[in-house]
Amino acid sequence: MNRYDEDTERTFAALPPAHGRGFAHTWWGQAWLRALEDTALDSQQLKTGRRLARAGAVGAVSVRPGRITAVVQDRDRTAHRADVLLEELDREQWDRLLDMAIERAGHVAALLDREMPPHLVEDAAAAGVELLPGMGDLEPECDCGAWDHCGHTAALCYQVARLLDQDPFVLLLIRGRGERALLDELQARSATPAPTEEPTEPEGVDAAEAYATGGILPPPPTPPELPAEPGVPPSLDTETPPGPGVDPVALHCLAARTAAEAHRLLAEALRPGTEQQSPEEELTFGQDAVRLAAGAHEPAVANRLADGSGRDREGLARATRAWRLGGVAALSVLEEEWTVPADVLARARAALESAWDEDERPSLRASGNRWTVVGAPAQLRLGRDGRWWPYRREGGCWLPAGAACQDPATALASVEPALGEEPA
Secondary structure: HHHHHHOOEEEEEEOOOOOOOOOOHHHHHHHHHHHHHOOOOOHHHHHHHHHHHHHOOOOOOOOOOOOEEEEEEOOOOOOEEEEEOOOOOOHHHHHHHHHHHHHHHHHHHHOOOOOOOHHHHHHHHHHHOOOOOOOOEEEEOOOOOOOOOOHHHHHHHHHHHHHHHOOHHHHHOOOOOHHHHHHHHHHHHHOEEEEEEOOOOOOOHHHHHHHHHOOOOOOOOOOOOOOOOOOOOOOOOOOOOOOOOOHHHHHHHHHHHHHHHHHHHHHHOOOOOOOOOOOOOOOOOHHHHHHHHOOOOOOOHHHHHHOOOOOOOHHHHHHEEEEEEEEEEEHHHHHHHOOHHHHHHHHHHHHHHHHHHOOOOOEEEOOOOEEEEEOEEEEEEEEEOOOOEEEEEOEEEEEEOOOOOOOHHHHHHOHHHHHOOOOO
16 A cells, blocks of 8 residues: 555545535535536436435445545435546646645645635646536436436535535545645655756757758747746836826736736646637726726725726725626626526526425515525525526625525525524
8 A cells, every 4th residue: 555545535424414504605615516516407406415415314425536425315215325426636637736736835734724725726727737626527326327416416415515615635535635645745745856957958950951941840849838926027116206197006016917817818828628718708998997906905006996997996896806706707797787588587486496495495586687585685696697696785785795606595505694594
């Protein structure tokens, strides 16, 4: 047994029933549930899975690389073995992930505090490693014979979301590394300096030879490596006074945001499969002002962006809060109230009907694409892409309370403290 096999299986005792509460409160737990809910073809099976998980019908959960397993009992006490598979990272992907973690000590510290920092997932993705599952990544297997996600595999996924809330190392174990082996590997890499290569003479072709060979050219160079961090703008702190109309603070902020955006675009371009992706739509003036404000820390810059985008400071703060949760889509949901077409409205109402058991369903009052919980400062907003966004009323204004979800009950769980319940 090598050091990667020492803690490659963990078993978690059955969790108590979770009546009237959501299954994921962390952003990474909600991302896990989105991978399930975006994939399942039968919303009724998701509802059954939520009901079984809330009732405590999921037994002890076994977690090991590539697979989670539990026995789930139906209402008639019939037991079924449910498995959900998630592809392990290969050796090369783990090497890239560990090298990246060594360069960012804060990532390791956050994991030890049982937190999954967003920058860890973003940096891993930039290195070509997808930590969180995406649509279609959670593959179900159940002895009930279902070929897609059934109530038993859905219940298992909902229960694992609660485990992920408590310990993100559960996700890393499913991806192939136990906590002890992972920390040992990080320690070993930290103690061993990377070998330095002797400089070599640059290879090239004599210009006269290249010209003589006509159309025969050497192959293009390999793509560049993605820099670990965006570039740092040059310092503008000089003894020379700025020219008329030049604001050094605003100029420095614009340069820093441009460097960050260039780094993000390069990461997207270097990611495998980019050639099949559709180009992003160009931002409007108002959207771009919010994007810049999301990275601005100087009050004077925020004031200029608020004035230039036609918002006051409070309005810009609400807009940047939405932007950080979901970019253009979240900003649109914040600022637009629209009439839902009849066919979309029918699907929305069906989703609301199936999201809760009848005795747990909150009373909702509809207005356009917004459903407000009667008697509570909580609201659901339907995006044009069919996802539900949670909102909470604070200080007389509706504010985004979390990321979007396919399931309205999961979205509304983000606003649970506003509904008078104790957070888990």
